[in-house]
Amino acid sequence: MANRAHTKSHRGRRLVPGPDPRVDTLLGMVMALTSEVSMLRERLDAHESLAASGKVPDQDAVDHYQPTEADESRRKQYRDRLIDKVCRPLVASGQQDG
Amino acid sequence: MTMTRPHPMMPAANHDELAEQKFVLAFKTYVWNNLDPLLVEEARTTARELEQDGTAAPFREVRRQLASKPVYQNWISSMRAGQEMMWQAAADCVDRQQTDLEERAQQAPPLGSLRVDPDFEIPAYLAAADTHMQPGGYESNESDTDVRQGAIYDKAAWLYSLGRQGGELADMRGHVVVQHIMERFPGFAPQRILDLGCTVGCSTVAVASYYPDADFHAIDVGAGVLRYAHARAAHMGAAVHFSQQSAEQTDFDDNSFDLVYSCAVLHETSNQAVKRIFKECHRILRPGGLMVHLEVPVRAEEVDVVGEVRGDYEARYNNEPFWKGIAGFDLDELARDVGFVEVAADFQDAVTVASPDAEPGFGKPNKGGYRSWYMVSGKKQGG
Numbered sequence: 001m002a003n004r005a006h007t008k009s010h011r012g013r014r015l016v017p018g019p020d021p022r023v024d025t026l027l028g029m030v031m032a033l034t035s036e037v038s039m040l041r042e043r044l045d046a047h048e049s050l051a052a053s054g055k056v057p058d059q060d061a062v063d064h065y066q067p068t069e070a071d072e073s074r075r076k077q078y079r080d081r082l083i084d085k086v087c088r089p090l091v092a093s094g095q096q097d098g
Numbered sequence: 099m100t101m102t103r104p105h106p107m108m109p110a111a112n113h114d115e116l117a118e119q120k121f122v123l124a125f126k127t128y129v130w131n132n133l134d135p136l137l138v139e140e141a142r143t144t145a146r147e148l149e150q151d152g153t154a155a156p157f158r159e160v161r162r163q164l165a166s167k168p169v170y171q172n173w174i175s176s177m178r179a180g181q182e183m184m185w186q187a188a189a190d191c192v193d194r195q196q197t198d199l200e201e202r203a204q205q206a207p208p209l210g211s212l213r214v215d216p217d218f219e220i221p222a223y224l225a226a227a228d229t230h231m232q233p234g235g236y237e238s239n240e241s242d243t244d245v246r247q248g249a250i251y252d253k254a255a256w257l258y259s260l261g262r263q264g265g266e267l268a269d270m271r272g273h274v275v276v277q278h279i280m281e282r283f284p285g286f287a288p289q290r291i292l293d294l295g296c297t298v299g300c301s302t303v304a305v306a307s308y309y310p311d312a313d314f315h316a317i318d319v320g321a322g323v324l325r326y327a328h329a330r331a332a333h334m335g336a337a338v339h340f341s342q343q344s345a346e347q348t349d350f351d352d353n354s355f356d357l358v359y360s361c362a363v364l365h366e367t368s369n370q371a372v373k374r375i376f377k378e379c380h381r382i383l384r385p386g387g388l389m390v391h392l393e394v395p396v397r398a399e400e401v402d403v404v405g406e407v408r409g410d411y412e413a414r415y416n417n418e419p420f421w422k423g424i425a426g427f428d429l430d431e432l433a434r435d436v437g438f439v440e441v442a443a444d445f446q447d448a449v450t451v452a453s454p455d456a457e458p459g460f461g462k463p464n465k466g467g468y469r470s471w472y473m474v475s476g477k478k479q480g481g
Contacts, residue, residue: 010182010227010228010231010233010417011226011227011228011235011417012226012227012228012417013228013231013417014414014415016171016174016175016178016415017165017166017170017171017174018165018168018171023171023175024171024174024175024178027172027175027176027179028175028178028179028182031125031176031179031180031183032183032186034121034125035118035121035122035125035183035187038117038118038121039114039117039118039121042113042114042117043113043114043117046113062113063112063113063114064112064113065113075117075120076120076124079120079121079124080124080128083121083124083125083128084128084132087128087132087133087176090133090172090176091132091133091136093168093169093172094133094136094137094140094168094169094172094173095136
């Protein structure tokens with residue numbers, strides 16, 4: 001694979017105002033980790049759906065599993081709840097700030 | 099958003115990639131619904147507190163005050179985290195299938211052409227920063243078969259606009275340009291057309307669909323995005339001649355096009371570049387030919403403090419440094435100055451399909467992002 005080190009960085013990335021730039025870095029890390037939790041949860045959901053229909057939930061079956069509308073509705077609820085749970089302190093601190 | 103592709107070049111997402119993309123979409127939506135209202139309130143409160151004798155404080159003073167408020171800091175961090183996660187999610191999806199995408203590009207029907215310039219120098223205003231925070235900007239290109247940058251851009255377009263820009267084809271702006279032409283210049287039938295700053299050709303293919311017999315050209319600054327755009331257009335049945343050029347100075351002949359247009363390009367240039375682009379449009383248009391530019395629906399004269407904060411975010415944290423500059427630019431005056439006639443500039447209602455029978459949408463009030471666009475158009479005298 002070609003060397004694409006330069007495409008991993010952002011030219012012109014400006015620091016967010018605040019007492020410590022590590023806060024911005026940490027927020028980015030927390031949200032990246034949260035996205036991994038969400039993906040893992042959906043993968044588990046795919047396993048359960050495949051198993052419930054009597055199929056073997058191997059890697060290929062999960063990678064190609066197309067969520068049904070019912071799956072997506074359930075997953076959306078979980079996804080939104082997860083984000084709300086992780087980000088609630090941000091909203092709360094903003095409300096106090098105001 | 100599904101695992102299916104709207105066209106053969108679109109990178110297909112597997113289960114986990116789709117889950118990640120949906121997470122990014124949900125997070126961006128959460129920020130918009132929950133943090134943005136707090137930011138709006140804080141900005142208005144701060145501006146009110148700084149107001150003296152009914153006179154608004156300069157925005158730089160409002161920004162200075164906001165900079166110490168956690169709600170403002172968290173809003174910027176969250177907005178940008180969503181943007182950076184979006185690009186990462188799209189890049190991971192593309193990198194898994196990059197070889198396959200390059201093969202698919204090679205297998206595209208032999209329609210149109212592609213001309214890249216290995217000596218092309220990207221304009222300084224684009225080289226200074228990665229526009230929209232996309233790593234590598236518009237110009238990243240690592241081989242003569244590389245389509246990665248275009249594929250990432252195309253994959254992210256839907257997430258970027260939260261699906262409001264014409265679905266997964268993200269081609270609304272092309273339809274709006276045609277609708278504008280149908281309303282202002284009924285019966286206009288261009289035979290030779292140029293799209294300035296086409297990126298991956300979302301608008302190009304949309305406009306080409308209305309003028310299937312036209313000799314269609316499109317230019318951009320990035321070889322990688324153009325290579326992808328050519329394959330994308332050809333797979334969708336559009337014969338377009340793509341070339342790597344700056345809109346400020348092209349190699350096309352004088353008086354050689356009937357229609358030259360751009361979609362949300364001017365705000366990514368500079369004060370001087372916009373002037374040069376208008377002059378170049380005038381040079382290459384035939385007498386009677388049309389220049390049409392579509393821009394983001396933000397005008398300085400109607401922006402309040404919230405609009406200032408949003409524009410400031412775009413300029414400073416989403417790497418769109420001319421965002422505010424274009425909002426204050428008198429584009430219709432410039433068009434007249436370089437020699438265009440029948441010039442008009444105003445808001446145009448968004449459409450997803452253009453029709454001569456549609457309710458006229460030019461000159462209507464600004465309805466906001468993705469529901470209105472700001473248009474400037476004019477005709478080259480003669481013809």
